[in-house]
Amino acid sequence: MAKIFYVTENTPDYAQCHFFKTEKEALEYGISQLPQFDMFGEPANDEEADGEEWYTGASLTFKKGILFSQEQGSVYVQAMDEDAAREYVVEDAGEYGAAMFFDGFKKGMYGYLGNGVDGRGFKWDWDGDDINENINIGGMGPVVLPMDGGVGSGDVPAGKGDAEEEYKKERMKHLKSFESFINKFNENAEVSLNEDRERQLVEFRDFLAELNDNKLAIEKSIGGLNDRKAEILSKQIMDLFNTLYKLYK
Numbered sequence: 145m146a147k148i149f150y151v152t153e154n155t156p157d158y159a160q161c162h163f164f165k166t167e168k169e170a171l172e173y174g175i176s177q178l179p180q181f182d183m184f185g186e187p188a189n190d191e192e193a194d195g196e197e198w199y200t201g202a203s204l205t206f207k208k209g210i211l212f213s214q215e216q217g218s219v220y221v222q223a224m225d226e227d228a229a230r231e232y233v234v235e236d237a238g239e240y241g242a243a244m245f246f247d248g249f250k251k252g253m254y255g256y257l258g259n260g261v262d263g264r265g266f267k268w269d270w271d272g273d274d275i276n277e278n279i280n281i282g283g284m285g286p287v288v289l290p291m292d293g294g295v296g297s298g299d300v301p302a303g304k305g306d307a308e309e310e311y312k313k314e315r316m317k318h319l320k321s322f323e324s325f326i327n328k329f330n331e332n333a334e335v336s337l338n339e340d341r342e343r344q345l346v347e348f349r350d351f352l353a354e355l356n357d358n359k360l361a362i363e364k365s366i367g368g369l370n371d372r373k374a375e376i377l378s379k380q381i382m383d384l385f386n387t388l389y390k391l392y393k
Contacts (some may be wrong), residue, residue: 145205145206145207146205146206146207146248146249147203147204147205148163148164148165148203148204148206148210148249149163149164149165149166149167149169149170149183149201149202149203149204150162150163150164150170150201150202150203150204150221151164151170151173151174151177151181151199151200151201152199152200152201152202152219152221153177153197153198153199154187154197154198154200154214154217154218154219155196155197155198156196156217157258157259158256158257158258158259159214159219159242159256159257159258160254160255160256160257160258161212161219161221161254161255162253162254163210163246163249163253163254163265165249165251167183167203170183170201171183171201174199174201177197177199178190178197178199181199181201182201183201183202184201184202184203185201186200187199187200188200200219202221204221204222204223205223206223206224207223207225208223208224208225208226208247209223209224209225209226209229209245209246209247209248210222210223210224210245210246210249211224211229211232211233211243211244211245211246212243212244212245212246212255212257213233213237213241213242213243213244213257213270214241214242214243214257215236215237215238215240215241216240216241224245226245226247226267229243229245230245230275233245233270233275234270234275237270237272238272239272239273240272241270241272242257242261242269242270242271242272243257243269243270244257244261244263244266244268244269244270245266245267245268245269245270246265246266246267247267249265250264250265252264252265253265253266257269261276266278
């Protein structure tokens with residue numbers, strides 16, 4: 145049996161869940177989203193801003209799998225083996241529900257259910273009609289930012305060859321490395337920060353210099369993102385800043 149902690153965000157348009165190894169990590173994430181967040185309290189939102197995002201924290205002990213679902217406006221995180229989960233989504237979640245199945249805990253694991261699915265570490269999802277296997281079991285993989293006709297996440301690549309395409313690919317590398325850098329920093333956040341502090345800060349300074357050299361290309365690409373991809377990137381950047389705070393404090 146394994147125990148994990150998680151924070152859910154439920155809205156009329158989408159739901160998401162972030163999973164953590166420790167209660168401290170979960171609490172820190174919850175507070176970063178909502179200052180008055182209480183890990184095991186009642187669902188909370190930003191009342192002053194009339195926020196529609198409701199946050200809840202809890203723990204889960206599981207053996208073989210985790211099913212995260214949104215059904216009729218409510219969010220559920222349940223310990224469940226895969227066979228039972230496949231039956232549940234068809235029989236109980238049904239055509240008006242959505243769900244994601246995780247076959248174990250992986251660092252950085254999360255799930256998003258809304259206009260499509262997004263996440264890391266999930267094995268398959270239920271969209272109300274079908275069970276869709278996740279080709280990359282480790283998650284959706286890095287979000288690739290589209291640039292002036294370049295290939296973004298979910299896009300079908302065009303033909304190769306001419307000089308303009310090669311130039312676009314070269315510019316795209318900086319955005320891919322941006323995503324990779326953010327993921328690397330976030331994934332290593334809890335591992336011996338004091339031991340790696342100097343090395344990580346040097347890496348960060350070098351990377352900032354590279355970003356500055358390609359500032360215009362990156363700004364142009366981010367400006368062209370749709371709302372969902374922009375939201376994903378902003379959350380990753382926020383996680384990065386939280387990590388840097390831990391390094392500097």
